[in-house]
Structure formats: C-alpha cells, structure tokens
Amino acid sequence: MSAARLIAFYLPQFHPIPENDEWWGKGFTEWTNTAKAKPRFPGHYQPHVPADLGFYDLRVPETRIAQAEMARQYGIEAFCYYHYWFAGREVLQRPFKEVLDSGEPNLPFCLCWANETWSGIWHGEPKRVLIEQTYPGNDDHRRHFESLLAAFTDSRYLKVDGKPLFAIYRHHQIPQLRHTLDCWRTMAQEADLPGLYLTAVVSEANWNPRDHGFDAAILEQLPTVHNWYPWNQPYKKIRRRIEKLLGVPNIFKYSKLVDQLLPEQLPYDNVYPCTIPNWDNSPRSGVNGRTLHGSTPELFRRHFRRALDLVKELPEERRFVFVKSWNEWAEGNHLEPDLRHGHAYLQVLRDEMERY
Numbered sequence: 001m002s003a004a005r006l007i008a009f010y011l012p013q014f015h016p017i018p019e020n021d022e023w024w025g026k027g028f029t030e031w032t033n034t035a036k037a038k039p040r041f042p043g044h045y046q047p048h049v050p051a052d053l054g055f056y057d058l059r060v061p062e063t064r065i066a067q068a069e070m071a072r073q074y075g076i077e078a079f080c081y082y083h084y085w086f087a088g089r090e091v092l093q094r095p096f097k098e099v100l101d102s103g104e105p106n107l108p109f110c111l112c113w114a115n116e117t118w119s120g121i122w123h124g125e126p127k128r129v130l131i132e133q134t135y136p137g138n139d140d141h142r143r144h145f146e147s148l149l150a151a152f153t154d155s156r157y158l159k160v161d162g163k164p165l166f167a168i169y170r171h172h173q174i175p176q177l178r179h180t181l182d183c184w185r186t187m188a189q190e191a192d193l194p195g196l197y198l199t200a201v202v203s204e205a206n207w208n209p210r211d212h213g214f215d216a217a218i219l220e221q222l223p224t225v226h227n228w229y230p231w232n233q234p235y236k237k238i239r240r241r242i243e244k245l246l247g248v249p250n251i252f253k254y255s256k257l258v259d260q261l262l263p264e265q266l267p268y269d270n271v272y273p274c275t276i277p278n279w280d281n282s283p284r285s286g287v288n289g290r291t292l293h294g295s296t297p298e299l300f301r302r303h304f305r306r307a308l309d310l311v312k313e314l315p316e317e318r319r320f321v322f323v324k325s326w327n328e329w330a331e332g333n334h335l336e337p338d339l340r341h342g343h344a345y346l347q348v349l350r351d352e353m354e355r356y
Helices: 020-022 029-034 061-073 094-102 140-153 177-190 232-244 254-260 282-288 298-312 344-355
Strands: 005-010 076-083 109-113 118-119 125-129 163-169 196-200 216-219 250-251 271-275 291-293 318-321
Touching: 020 125, 029 282, 061 076, 061 094, 061 344, 076 094, 094 109, 094 140, 109 140, 140 163, 140 177, 163 177, 177 196, 196 271, 250 254, 254 291, 254 298, 271 298, 282 291, 298 318, 298 344
Parallel strands: 005 076, 005 318, 076 109, 109 163, 163 196, 196 216, 216 271, 250 291, 271 318
Antiparallel strands: 118 125
8 A cells, every 4th residue: 555646746848949939038948047046145055956867858758758767766656747728829738748649758647737827927027928828718628628638548647536637726717617627527528538537726725625616626835925924024024125125035944834834634535735845936036036945855854744644544546645846946846856965855755655
C-alpha cells in the first residue's frame, strides 16, 4: 500500500514561442528571468541555477524522458501539465503534444487548465493585456473538450474510478460554472468515457467541492500579501514603502509559515493537500514578488509529512498529495535539482514515502 499518490505540477514554458518572442524579445523563455535574477536583500537566495538537467529546452525528447525518470525514481506518480486554452487558441502546447503523440515518457499525467488572462502586471504594466481569457459559450466548451479527448483516452492519463482527472485553476472566473461542468460531463459520456473527475484548485480550506459542482479540490495555500503581511500596523506600511523603493519583494519566512500552509485536518474527503517546497517569484515579478525566504529540505519534510498524515485514511485510489511544482524556476518553486540543494527536496519525498 502506497503512502500517497504524488502528483507534481509541471510548467511547459521552457521553449521559445512566437508570442513570447513578440512580447519579451527573441528567444524568451522562463530561463530568461531565472538566469538574470539577483539577490534583492541580504541572504536572498538568487539566482536558482539548475543542476542535473541544466537550462533545458522542452522541445528535446531526451529532456522530457530524463525528467520523468527522475520523478519516478523519487516516488512521483504523475505530472500535472499546465494547459492553456484561450477560446480556441492554445499556447505552450508543444511539449505536452509531443508527449501525447510519441508515447514518451511513459509516465502518467493529467492536465490543469490555467485559465487566467495573461497581462504585464508582474512586469509593471498592469493595463497591458497579452492574451485575454474569455468564455464564449457552449461551442467553445465543445471545441475545448474535443481538443482534450486524445489526452483523456490515453492509457497514461490519470483517472479516478475510470474518470480522467481534469483540474481548473480559476474556477470562480468561469461564468455559468455549473452549466460548463455539466456540458463537459455530458460530452465525456458521449465520448464513451464514464465521466470526468473535475477538480478545482482552491485556497480556502473549508471550500466544499460538491457545493460547486466539482468532484474534488486541490488545496493550495500560498501566502499572499493580504493574508500574511500585517498591514494593520502603520509602521509596517512605511517599511514596505521603503522596501519597494529599494527593490525588495514581499518577504515571508518559510519557517514561520510552514505549519500554516496546510490545515490541521481536511474538512472533506475529496479535498487534497498541495505541498509547497519553496517559492520566490521575484525573478519574474521584481518588487511585486513574494519570497518564502529560508526554505530548506528539512522544513519541507515537516510540511510534506503533514500532507501524508492528512490523506492516510483516504482510499488508496484517492490518496492524492500534489506538489507545486516540478519546474517553476522563475518562481523559485521547483523539485528539480539546483546547485544549492541538489536532490535534497526529492530525497525528502522518497524518505517520507518509504517511512510510511
């Protein structure tokens, strides 16, 4: 019996696309921001430099196979690829499409629709809309579903009770949400699937998926300025203004927040914990970024151990623990080895899974 089914979110940003060439310059990928990052305050760990896999290009099949082999070695069952659909326009789809078409790597997977408008907000251009996320209606829902059907019917696709697990990142932004979910379930049945296991990514611990038409939820509680920073104290506001002038991002100590990233217990048996080994999106977001300062593998061990405790009573098929993320390098959020910690975060996963 396995302690948990580990699913790691996976960012397919590491290859050039025409849109990024146009917006940010020829050849831009997430490595551009990752590599140019510099420390913004004493003790700030930047830049994060990849170790084993280097500054890879996800158009290279050998890279994708090496990632999967490494993930499997440390107990990760599947990647949850971020998927981008903008009313018929797909972006960053090439790596996953090649995984699907080639049959390699032979690692289970699922998809998470990252349904957000792309803007320049993190680059100091909040009014600049790059791609707007819209929801035209039933025809778009059908086209979207049809674009995903080959993935849903792939033998590697992660399923619960035979139903493909499909996650939605910003469920609250979808108009007529229940109608949309019902449409997808109907289309799944028309395609001879037993249904879809529709899963919302949420930040509220007491959010009941069934009340909103979902089968399950992934609880992701990243700290936000409003939730964690003591803005009610006037001197804190003044200090923050000075920090912004100096180019310092919002700083949160991982050691102080690690026990607050997950609740003491999960309120429903269909809410799954999402663990966060590290986070620092200042390479991408500058002074507007958030830094979980001082993350270490041992602190992450405490966090991951709690996640395993939270799901230990669930049926084995639904004993999910998500990890954010496998490779969000420009957000300082990765399990992939870097020069500072090597395989230490991955080793935590394997150690704790074996301990159970």
